Amino acid sequence: MLDCVTLREIRLPLREPFAISSGVQEIRRILLLEVRDRDGLIGWSECVAGEYPNSSPETIDTAWHALREWLIPLAADVHRPEDVLAALNRRVRGHEMAKAALEMAIWHLESLRRQISLARLLGGTRDRVPVGISIGIQPSPETLIDKISGYRAEGYRKIKLKIKPGADRSVLEAVRKAFGPDLPLAADANAAYTTADADHLRSLDEFDLMMLEQPLATDDLLRHARLQEGMRTPICLDESITSVDRAEDMIELGSGRIINIKPGRVGGLAAARAIHDLCAAYGVPVWCGGMLESGIGRAHNVALASLPNFSLPGDLSPSRRYWARDIVHPEWTMTPDGFVEVPVDRPGLGVDIDLDRIERLTMRAEIIRA
Numbered sequence: 567m568l569d570c571v572t573l574r575e576i577r578l579p580l581r582e583p584f585a586i587s588s589g590v591q592e593i594r595r596i597l598l599l600e601v602r603d604r605d606g607l608i609g610w611s612e613c614v615a616g617e618y619p620n621s622s623p624e625t626i627d628t629a630w631h632a633l634r635e636w637l638i639p640l641a642a643d644v645h646r647p648e649d650v651l652a653a654l655n656r657r658v659r660g661h662e663m664a665k666a667a668l669e670m671a672i673w674h675l676e677s678l679r680r681q682i683s684l685a686r687l688l689g690g691t692r693d694r695v696p697v698g699i700s701i702g703i704q705p706s707p708e709t710l711i712d713k714i715s716g717y718r719a720e721g722y723r724k725i726k727l728k729i730k731p732g733a734d735r736s737v738l739e740a741v742r743k744a745f746g747p748d749l750p751l752a753a754d755a756n757a758a759y760t761t762a763d764a765d766h767l768r769s770l771d772e773f774d775l776m777m778l779e780q781p782l783a784t785d786d787l788l789r790h791a792r793l794q795e796g797m798r799t800p801i802c803l804d805e806s807i808t809s810v811d812r813a814e815d816m817i818e819l820g821s822g823r824i825i826n827i828k829p830g831r832v833g834g835l836a837a838a839r840a841i842h843d844l845c846a847a848y849g850v851p852v853w854c855g856g857m858l859e860s861g862i863g864r865a866h867n868v869a870l871a872s873l874p875n876f877s878l879p880g881d882l883s884p885s886r887r888y889w890a891r892d893i894v895h896p897e898w899t900m901t902p903d904g905f906v907e908v909p910v911d912r913p914g915l916g917v918d919i920d921l922d923r924i925e926r927l928t929m930r931a932e933i934i935r936a
Contacts (some may be wrong), residue, residue, distance in 0.1 A: 568642050568936035571668070576927035578860060580873050580888055584702040584719055586621070586728045586756050590790035594858050594888075597626045599633075599923065601671035611874070612917055613667035613851035614830035621756060621805070622663065622831070631662035634934055635660070637668050642936035647673040651833045661753055662833045669834030672864050674914055677921070681913045683869070688839055690872025694905040697878035698724030699887070700754065700856065703733055707740035714741065718749075721904035724776065724879035726752040731759060735766075738773045747774055750879075754779040757805055759791050768797050779800040787812075804855060810830055813841045814935035817848050822827040824878070826855040829870055830863070838870055846875035854869050856881030861894030865915035872908045882906050893920050893927070 576596050583592045596612035615624040622792025636658050640843075644653050650669040658665070677684040699722045704710040714725055715904050727737060734753070741751060752775055759767060759781045767781050777800045784805035794801045801824035807813050807825055809832055816822055825845055829838040845852045854871040859864070865883065869882045884906070886895035892898070894917040900906055 567604055567645065568672075569602045569604045569842055570597065570641055571602070571633070571638050571671075571934045572931060573633060573934065574598045574600065574760050574931045575626065575630075575929045576893070576895075576922065576924060578889055578927065578930055580858070580885075581890055584835060584858065586702060586754075590702075591616070591858065594860075595626050596860055597629055597667065598862065599667050599671045601675060605679075607675055607678050609671040609678065610862050610915070611671035611674060611866065612859055613669050614857040614863060615663040615858060616827070624661060624663045629661070629667065630932075632661045633668060633856055634932065637664055638934050638936055641668055641672065645670070645795075647676050647834050647894065649702040651836055655833075661834050663830050665878070666830045666832070666834040669714040669722075669836065673835050673866075680913045681911055682791060683908075683910045684866070684915055685869040685908050685910050686867055688835060688873065689737070690869060690910070691874045691907065692872045692908060693910050694881040694901070694907050695840040695868065695881045695882065696877060697906050698722055698726055698750075698752075698840045699883055699898050700726045700881050701728065703728045703730065706767050707737060708735065711740060714749075718745075720877075721900060721902050722883075723904040724750045724752060726754055726779070726881070729755050729758070731752045731763065735769070738775075742773055752776045752779060752802075755781045756802070757782060761793075763797070764793055767793060771798045775799050778827060779798055780804040780806065787819050787821040791819040794820055794822055802826055804828070805831070806839065810840045810844060813844055817844070817850060818872055825850060825851065825852045826832070827852050827870070827876075828855045828857060829866060830857060835866065835870060838854045839873065842870075842873050851875065851877045852881035853878035854882065856883070858888060860889070861885055861892040861917060862915070862919065863899055864898050865894065866919055868906055868908055869915070872910070880903070891923070893923050894918060895920055
């Protein structure tokens with residue numbers, strides 16, 4: 567049972583600005599949770615909500631409020647991490663990212679109690695997982711091509727480009743011309759298009775993409791189904807998938823053929839695992855997306871991605887991709903052939919928390935008794 571939860575806000579500057587269709591980010595405000603049980607064990611997690619409600623209704627500040635006022639008291643006497651989300655959902659609607667942060671910290675606690683890795687506790691079967699990279703919108707095709715050349719040399723196994731209206735076909739044409747048809751290439755729209763763009767989106771079939779991620783509105787499975795029916799390119803849903811039920815709806819409607827599972831978006835690791843299992847049963851491949859996490863959030867994602875149906879490269883880039891210095895050690899790295907090693911032989915997250923660095927980066931903190 568929980569004793570207390572410490573909420574901390576830290577600020578980490580990105581190595582370079584990261585641009586998507588809804589905006590540009592240069593500094594990441596990160597909400598960390600340090601959860602202590604009554605035996606003195608400490609679990610860590612990270613809330614993936616951003617600073618502004620541009621890609622999600624939740625923000626770091628709404629999550630802080632929800633955790634303090636409603637969620638932490640509801641989880642005080644929950645004994646199993648598998649039961650946390652249900653306990654929270656009985657009283658609180660929405661706030662999936664805040665719920666996920668609390669639930670994932672409790673998963674970390676449970677792995678420490680059992681003295682096994684989080685990956686093994688979740689049912690992971692692999693000791694390394696393939697890595698792809700997500701590249702933000704660049705100022706010119708030449709800049710993008712230079713970056714892709716460097717990332718290919720580093721070993722990344724999938725290249726995903728952020729796109730938006732007016733910066734899609736020309737970008738994809740330039741990349742295919744530079745690297746040919748064998749480059750494993752995907753495009754991510756972050757819901758930037760409407761049904762008025764349907765013919766334009768269908769024309770992207772000519773670029774032989776691994777997937778077109780979240781082209782239409784996040785709450786619109788029906789129109790995604792209509793678009794997918796006329797496209798050869800698999801549509802991958804991301805922001806639309808907020809629960810197991812939404813994943814089941816996608817499969818039944820044919821709204822897409824791939825799912826990007828982000829535990830922070832669906833309410834935590836138990837829901838993410840359930841979506842993984844559902845997709846495995848229906849033959850739908852999944853992969854683990856990233857949300858500019860620090861090394862703590864990355865540890866949870868790597869553990870999740872060790873499950874067997876995560877068959878496509880995830881956004882699990884090494885620490886140095888985003889940060890001059892991470893808040894864990896050892897920092898996350900990638901092998902020359904494009905894999906991240908899953909620390910299956912260490913209890914918990916498999917990395918140590920750099921408490922001194924976190925203390926120096928902390929902008930505010932609050933201890934909440936459970």
